[in-house]
Amino acid sequence: MTGARVGSALTDEQRAVRDLVREFAADEVRPTAREADETGAFPEDVWDGLAELGLAGLTVPEEYGGFDADETTYAVVNEELAHGSLAVATALSVHCLVTACLAEFATEPQRERWLPAMAEGRPVGAFCLSEPHAGSNPAAMATTAEHDPEADEYVLNGEKQWITNGSRAGVAVVFAKVDPDDPDSITQFLVPTDAEGFAVGPKEEKLGLRASDTTPITFDGCRVPAANRLTPEGRGLAAALEVLTGGRIGIAAQAVGVARAALEAAREYATEREGFGDRLSEVQSVRHKVAEMSTDVAAARLLVREAARKAEAGEDARVDAARAKYRASEVAMSTTNEAVQIHGGYGYTREYDVERFYRDAKVTEIYEGTTEIQKEVIARGVFDTR
């Protein structure tokens, strides 16, 4: 059987990509993760390395120099990178959301201007949807984009919050209302980060994902040409939700990657550590914990693969992506928690990586739609009220 795909099995090509990224994550990403977490500095060398592998072009069409990965490959890359560092995987997945928006909605000259360079890793992309008072409910956003007909420009004013790659980015996809009083007027814009009136705030001090760059961004009379409007007026939110289905599959895959890293760390520690005369790996309660963790990781991965398969087949994968993200992020939390427990007191120290996995895992329940929002999406699917 060559290249054929059975159930959730990978094709030969997908397996080759997985092995390549797994090796890169083990050799180049994981060794930098602890220091990057401690200093809070994003590892730019690692970014350049992943760009050299072509990963910055994962969601860039081939004609612009990209990889144009199918959804399963996208998920596999996210799992492997997050196994090395969730901060790096997050930076890449946000960059990929931006290139996906440009590939889907930008004009031809804009695609030619931005996509080949972004496929090579620079400029980095930022996705500016959330605001201080509008996260789960983006319709409540206050950022506006007023059309100036004389200059044929839009003038952006407002503040975005929690923007990944905030200070690293050279280009941003920004959501704003063209009519401040109309929640249905959200529109998507392409904004170079050197535009006048675009300002990046200080980095957030976070519980985990500390190497990932998360900042507020303000727009103060920031002008962009009308040609930088990526969607028709009022179509911005629907467009965001379209790319976020793929994004959520990626985050779910990242959650699997962190959970797998925690499981492996627990297995290693339990194999070495002795307690009550036995190695921990021979103590039944520890063995059962590890059995549960292993089953949870495998089950979460299956949900991710099923959502990816549906998206790849062009089917509506919104509910599947929400199920995968909800369950996989919960598994990331429970698995990292048990990994700390198996390490005992050492698990609570910086000496072992499991405390970082535990701190990092939490964010997978929050960003790109909280667990509660995923459950709403799933419930709407169950009651068929989408």
Ligand SMILES: Cc1cc2nc3c(=O)[nH]c(=O)nc-3n(C[C@H](O)[C@H](O)[C@H](O)COP(=O)(O)OP(=O)(O)OC[C@H]3O[C@@H](n4cnc5c(N)ncnc54)[C@H](O)[C@@H]3O)c2cc1C
């Ligand atoms: C590290 C990090 C990186 C991020 N990166 C980005 C980025 O690059 N770009 C970007 O645009 N955003 C980004 N975000 C923002 C993220 O997507 C939001 O934090 C998230 O959507 C939740 O919004 P909020 O923080 O305003 O919480 P809120 O919406 O205020 O929610 C607070 C709580 O109320 C619950 N809740 C709210 N509404 C409902 C409801 N209708 N039903 C049930 N429960 C509800 C939520 O589930 C949550 O538990 C990032 C966030 C973090 C922490």
